Amino acid sequence: xxxRSTALYxxxxxxxxxxxxxxxxxxxxxxxxxxxxxxxxxYWQVGSxxxxxxxxxxxxxxxxxxxxxxLSIRRFLLDNVxxxxxxxxxxxxxxxxxxxxxxxVEKRTRQLKEALLREKILNQETKTAQERMMALQRxxxxxxxxxxxxxxxxQPLGSLNLYARSLIRAADLQKLTNEKLxxxxxxxxxxxxxxxxxxxxxxxxxxxxxxxxxxxxxxxFSRQVLNDYSKHSSxxxxxxxxxFADPLISANRLxxxxxxxxxxxxxxxxxxxLDVKHPFIEVSVGEExxxxxxxxxxxxxxxxxxxxxxxxxxxxxKKEGLGLGLAIVKAIVENHAGSISFQxxxxxxxxxxxxxxxxxxxxKNEKK
Numbered sequence: 341x342x343x344r345s346t347a348l349y350x351x352x353x354x355x356x357x358x359x360x361x362x363x364x365x366x367x368x369x370x371x372x373x374x375x376x377x378x379x380x381x382x383y384w385q386v387g388s389x390x391x392x393x394x395x396x397x398x399x400x401x402x403x404x405x406x407x408x409x410x411l412s413i414r415r416f417l418l419d420n421v422x423x424x425x426x427x428x429x430x431x432x433x434x435x436x437x438x439x440x441x442x443x444x445v446e447k448r449t450r451q452l453k454e455a456l457l458r459e460k461i462l463n464q465e466t467k468t469a470q471e472r473m474m475a476l477q478r479x480x481x482x483x484x485x486x487x488x489x490x491x492x493x494x495q496p497l498g499s500l501n502l503y504a505r506s507l508i509r510a511a512d513l514q515k516l517t518n519e520k521l522x523x524x525x526x527x528x529x530x531x532x533x534x535x536x537x538x539x540x541x542x543x544x545x546x547x548x549x550x551x552x553x554x555x556x557x558x559x560x561f562s563r564q565v566l567n568d569y570s571k572h573s574s575x576x577x578x579x580x581x582x583x584f585a586d587p588l589i590s591a592n593r594l595x596x597x598x599x600x601x602x603x604x605x606x607x608x609x610x611x612x613x614l615d616v617k618h619p620f621i622e623v624s625v626g627e628e629x630x631x632x633x634x635x636x637x638x639x640x641x642x643x644x645x646x647x648x649x650x651x652x653x654x655x656x657x658k659k660e661g662l663g664l665g666l667a668i669v670k671a672i673v674e675n676h677a678g679s680i681s682f683q684x685x686x687x688x689x690x691x692x693x694x695x696x697x698x699x700x701x702x703x704k705n706e707k708k
Contacts, residue, residue: 353387452511452521459504466497496535499572503528537594554593555699558632559586559625565597566604566623575608577619579636584626587698595672602669603636603692610690614640620687631678631695640689647690650682669694 354372356365372384397403417424503524510516563581570578589596604621611619620639627633650666673680678696685691 354384448518452507452516455525456504456508456511459500459507463501463504470497496531496538499531500528500535502572503531534594538598552592553590556589556591556593556596557586558589558596558634558696559583561593561596562600562623562625562634565600569601569604573605573608575612577608577611577621579604579607579621579623582622582624584624586625587627587632589632589676589696589698591676591696592672595675599669599672599694600634600636602666603694606666607636607638607640607690610642611638611640616640622687627698628695630698632698634694634696635691637685637687637691638689639685639687642684642690644684647682647684650690 354368356368369386373386375384377383398405507516507521507524510520559581563583566579566581600623604623607621608619611621616639618639622635622637624635625633626635670680673694673696676696678694680695681693683691683693
């Protein structure tokens with residue numbers, strides 16, 4: 341059998357020209373139809389449906405379709421309709437994505453503005469509350485417990501204010517990304533939790549309740565606290581940590597953090613007040629006679645008389661101070677069965693030594 345182009349024409353095709361006599365065409369047609377079948381089963385028949393042949397010519401762009409293909413824009417569109425369809429789908433998806441993205445950005449911006457507004461109102465209310473608390477304290481209406489609360493909440497509230505300002509500045513500069521927003525909000529959440537813990541801790545002091553304890557490696561814990569404090573503190577005087585041992589103590593994490601931050605903050609304020617040219621603060625952690633030893637000392641200048649007065653609960657070298665910082669430190673240390681002492685530092689300033697009974701000690705071969 342011959343190769344074929346279409347299924348309807350498997351072999352030979354006989355066609356007549358228009359000039360041929362119609363009668364002769366009919367005779368030839370009858371003669372071909374009456375031909376017997378071949379051995380392969382082939383036979384002649386009249387072809388009345390030429391649609392397959394038209395499709396073949398259209399596909400090959402020959403015959404009557406050659407000029408139509410060249411001149412017709414409609415033909416071009418029909419031949420490439422699938423490409424236009426895919427392009428239209430992609431364009432639709434891009435437009436839809438742009439729309440939903442703009443809506444998401446608008447929603448996020450609105451939420452951020454509302455959060456910043458609430459934060460601003462909260463900061464204003466906090467500032468007003470702090471001013472009122474200070475006035476009541478100076479008037480003698482509020483006792484030592486309320487003063488302790490206001491003193492210790494100052495640091496986390498200051499951090500909250502700093503984070504809020506950073507968000508506002510980033511928004512004004514149009515540099516506020518989702519990652520930055522989530523990071524700052526997580527820090528705000530941590531400071532809020534810390535403030536809540538301080539409130540609960542002060543309430544426990546007032547009720548005479550015992551604080552919850554946990555096992556703490558003092559050196560590693562001090563390193564974490566100082567790193568976090570240095571990030572949030574506006575002071576340019578950064579404490580240096582010296583580790584001679586890493587004693588394990590049983591203590592309340594928040595209370596030990598308050599002890600260390602209070603001592604470092606007092607040293608920074610003292611050096612700033614004295615206007616020391618090369619201020620230096622050293623924090624060292626070690627072990628001595630079964631006690632964990634935490635030392636904070638600076639290179640300021642302090643008299644022996646002032647060192648003696650530091651043991652008094654409400655004493656303060658600062659005019660605006662309430663004298664509660666060291667009172668808090670002393671109360672916490674004594675609550676942990678420890679002791680605190682003040683003496684002249686070899687660096688020239690104040691040396692504060694805190695001793696707390698240890699559970700276990702990890703000695704360091706090299707001083708860090």
